[in-house]
Amino acid sequence: MLSALSAPAMAGLPLLRERPVRAGERWVFSAGFNVGPALADTTRIDCEVPDLLRLTQAGARVAVLAHQGSHRDGTARSLEYVARHLGRALGRQVGYHPESTGDGAVERARALRDGEVVLFGNTRHHAGEEAGDPELARQFALLGDLVAVGGFSKAHRAHASNTGILHHRPGWAADSLLAETAALAPWAGRAPGTRSVAVLGGVKPEKTLIGLRRLAETYDVVVPGGVVLTTLLRVLGHEVGRSELGSSPGKCAEAASRVLAGSHAEIHLPERVVVRGPGGEARTVDLADGVPADHAIVDFELPARTQETLRQLREHGGRALLAGTPSRWTDGFGTAARPLLDAFAAPGVRALLLGGDTVAELPWGGPVSGGGGSALQYLADGTCAVFDALRSQHSPGRTATP
Template identity: 60%
Template sequence: MASDPGWQDPLAGVPLLSTRHVTAGERWIFSAGFNVDPGLNSTGRIDSEVADLRRLAESGARVAVLSHQGSHRDGTATALDHVAGHLSRRLGRPVRYVAENASDAAVRAAEALAPGELAVFGNTRHHAGEERGDADLARRFALLGDRVAVGGFSKAHRAHASNTGVLRLLPGHAAESLVTEVRFLAPWARRDDGVFRAAVLGGRKPEKTLVGLVHAMRTCDLVVPGGVVLNTLLRARGHELGASDAGSRPDACLDAVRGVLAGPARARLHVPRTVWAAPVDGQRIVGAARPVAVADGVPVGHAVVDFELEPWAAESLAGAERAVLAGTPSRYLDGQVRSARAILSALSGSTDRTLLLGGDTVAELPWAGPVSTGGGSALQLLATGTCAVLDALRENTRRTAADGSDPADDNVMDGVHT
């Protein structure tokens, strides 16, 4: 098969922490993606950063860890003391917890760190400006260190204050967890002639529509929408959907789907003839689901919770040479398993050629094949060959070179002294 002549290494021009000599006393900010609940039910996103944190500590660096959990928008952001405790156990050394991150007290705590000492600072999403990429908040974060190691591939697609924001202010390097995920996904981002590609897109996050569906319809041969992606598609086609979940950015997603339906597409789009609808109170299922013909519409007070996979789509999935499943297609944890089981069954013969994306997807669905917990980051990388953090790291290097300085040396960038 001929390789895609337009494909480029996503890590080209990205400075790597693994090649950076670290000396005792250096002040580092480690921008992580520890979006892990206080129950520590799945610690993979913490564990993936342990090797780099250990190397920094053993080299005598003073490390301020910035991370997030939950969201400011819906009030789910929690304290991160559970992360500090888990890291202490994994590293075999005390890891302090500092509840603040942008105050004068947080800066003093970071300055007081001893060589080899690490501290987890407060949840960055306690600030509304984090997810907006607020420049003033980024400037406060940047006072916690002199250089940045960027991990947290799960948020690499987001231009937030604690990752791309601080990279506009301080010299930065890609941590090994970020590099490992990008290298793992790079072959999936290639476009080889004659390869039949399929994408299953579910869940409720808007990037599954805004990035996943828009991209997949141009580059894949088959697209199977589920979850909010399917609900948005059915709305765009004029079907009544009762109280079905519209997601967090319904207008933007609806506009994107209408654009997809109106424009040229490579993929064949699976639109089920039958969905399963259940009575709901808000989004809580309060009664038994039943099959509903899409053409008849979903009754008032009911929501789509699953769908029937058409036989032709199951056959096409079974023959796919590359398949990506991003987002659970149904309300699987609520016992609505029809479409998910049909899709996984169709893909079961090609587990080495099927990739599951996203923390929730990987946690919810039974799957023994390749996985990436990146979710939106993986979708953006597959769609564009890059993501926001990689672009910021490349720009960081160009800016440093333009200043005539070495990224390994102390710098002054955009007014933040390092």
């Protein structure tokens, strides 16, 4: 049983589990299979398997839409390897059609047989996907008559394939969305009497714009890493050299300034950071001396007060959240990450790692959520763009039109 079904945030949400499925119905399943070819972590695929089985076993004809990478930086790949994995997980052949729009895609969708599943081409091959282009959403809608919305990892995005398509076809929330929100409940809001520690890292702007803003209000301690750290340091006037500042440095700097001006949490900033030069050499420097202009921060030493916080966490328990790798772990830099993970793994600590990259990179055997930005958005506001779109579609006076 999914405990999130009784949560106020789920009120009014149309649920796929409550909608009878009939043989021959044409469904579009909007998923979030943002997993690389190595398939290092397949959680984002596997979580949709129960609902896909329910649809196919009832005789539905299922056209799956999914994304991987981004059109903006040219990292969007063919999803044929995803189709193979999905077929193994479902125990049946899953077809692959390389296009998700156009006459060929529409004809392939119309040719689906009862109980058949076909994965269509990467939605992020289209520039309009991430922009929520209405015309692209209309073309996606031609692949079916009904929409099942999964893909919690992109639930915070108003994209053509998950919110835009709902302007053209009626939609229902898949169980994967509900399972994710249920799993996030222990880390939502304040927890009086419980020690709370949040670590924010990675390079995506939502770690600052959403995570830092909200977790600084609901957690006792925030340990910034990655772009969150370099943004805070820069706002405070430190020289950060060529350190990564992400894709929205201006907006992130504004958000960081507001948090620094006053927040519930203690923001633990390091005194010493590990930097790497243009030749790949690494060394540790004092922040008071500044980061050399041709160097970038890749790791940091935990300050004494963070080490004391982790000691108390290990001894007395509490809750902990890690969203985004705090250092360049895959390049061998684990000075900050190792003691954080060790403390989070201690008995009595309820810890969660957020985000596909974070989960794939770090050695962690505890609870995880594949939805990094979506999880942060849900923890911050109790809802996401997809939930709002589904709820709005089924409100009085609002219907999806073919």
